[in-house]
Amino acid sequence: MAGKLDFYFDFSSPYGYIAACRIDDIAAKHGREVEWRPFMLGATFKLTGGKPLTEFPLKGDYSKHDFARSARLHGIPFRMPSRFPISTITAARAFYWLAEQDRGLARRFALAVYKAFFAEDRDVSDNAVLAEIASGLGIDAAAMLEGTQKPEIKEKLKQVTDEAIGKRGVFGSPFVFVGDEPFWGADRLEMVDQWLARGGW
Amino acid sequence: MAGKLDFYFDFSSPYGYIAACRIDDIAAKHGREVEWRPFMLGATFKLTGGKPLTEFPLKGDYSKHDFARSARLHGIPFRMPSRFPISTITAARAFYWLAEQDRGLARRFALAVYKAFFAEDRDVSDNAVLAEIASGLGIDAAAMLEGTQKPEIKEKLKQVTDEAIGKRGVFGSPFVFVGDEPFWGADRLEMVDQWLARGGW
Numbered sequence: 001m002a003g004k005l006d007f008y009f010d011f012s013s014p015y016g017y018i019a020a021c022r023i024d025d026i027a028a029k030h031g032r033e034v035e036w037r038p039f040m041l042g043a044t045f046k047l048t049g050g051k052p053l054t055e056f057p058l059k060g061d062y063s064k065h066d067f068a069r070s071a072r073l074h075g076i077p078f079r080m081p082s083r084f085p086i087s088t089i090t091a092a093r094a095f096y097w098l099a100e101q102d103r104g105l106a107r108r109f110a111l112a113v114y115k116a117f118f119a120e121d122r123d124v125s126d127n128a129v130l131a132e133i134a135s136g137l138g139i140d141a142a143a144m145l146e147g148t149q150k151p152e153i154k155e156k157l158k159q160v161t162d163e164a165i166g167k168r169g170v171f172g173s174p175f176v177f178v179g180d181e182p183f184w185g186a187d188r189l190e191m192v193d194q195w196l197a198r199g200g201w
Numbered sequence: 202m203a204g205k206l207d208f209y210f211d212f213s214s215p216y217g218y219i220a221a222c223r224i225d226d227i228a229a230k231h232g233r234e235v236e237w238r239p240f241m242l243g244a245t246f247k248l249t250g251g252k253p254l255t256e257f258p259l260k261g262d263y264s265k266h267d268f269a270r271s272a273r274l275h276g277i278p279f280r281m282p283s284r285f286p287i288s289t290i291t292a293a294r295a296f297y298w299l300a301e302q303d304r305g306l307a308r309r310f311a312l313a314v315y316k317a318f319f320a321e322d323r324d325v326s327d328n329a330v331l332a333e334i335a336s337g338l339g340i341d342a343a344a345m346l347e348g349t350q351k352p353e354i355k356e357k358l359k360q361v362t363d364e365a366i367g368k369r370g371v372f373g374s375p376f377v378f379v380g381d382e383p384f385w386g387a388d389r390l391e392m393v394d395q396w397l398a399r400g401g402w
Contacts (some may be wrong), residue, residue, distance in 0.1 A: 048257050049257070056251075058249055062385060069402075171259035182266070201273050
């Protein structure tokens, strides 16, 4: 099997959610696996002067329309959260704590967090909500939340974020790499699919 | 035939160029025509705090890579202009002067301007270059350049731009409308194609 795809995303990114629902299937078509890498998108905003899409005049309204339209196209349940954006740092740390034990479980947790936020309008910045999601997957929620406070877990998320921005040029969510080839945006997944099929062009 | 698609673009937009090379064919597949509407993207930047993609840290390098990659995917010749961005207001005014006489000719002129800028690295902010392009299409170049200075032509471009931003929510280039349904970006043309095929979703 050729190398894994790298999938960078922030839990507060609607397009990250749409990509998360699709990326594994697209990779699997081509015999590839995906390394899921939540990171802190806010850190790129400091560098690029960006901010959440929804906060730009005109672009904000368009984006909300397009989130829902893109989700419908792919049969993905979507409802714009009533609280947006929110802090997702604890969810990202929980992912890395889980990933140390079971990468598949960490991915299922990530999908469940995304679904809770973007399909069920649950506030995933709230530890109680994260604990419920974890329990639903058979995870020891108390241990997980404790794990998110460990220095090495905090450092892991910081390191992934620094590397994404500093070494790989990531500036948005989702961001997918096929080898070193970068693809930004949920709307680039068709291109990722073609790139994998053709080996580039 | 159902209503025309509206295609808003700025002559200094690389993704506008890629869309311009494809939009008529996509519309024609579905028995549709396209109303080409060059506008002044810079006017949206004042409102949204935007600036040319290439001027953002990280995003700038990615964009240049993606311009070329997207063009190659669709077999469109592309070379990043050595001078970029440049003023394209005269080209846009020339378009509207031509369109008053012959909309097909105006579209051919638009494509020729785009190709000169993004495939041949010619400086289309230069009236002499615009005159050469016009002459190559059998257009009276002197009359065209004189036409770009007419108050009603200047007003027409301003009016299209104001309406695009104020009434239709346009904030980028390219921007396509199927009826009132907005699509931003050259990478939304596949979605435009599906929207036309399915009548929305």
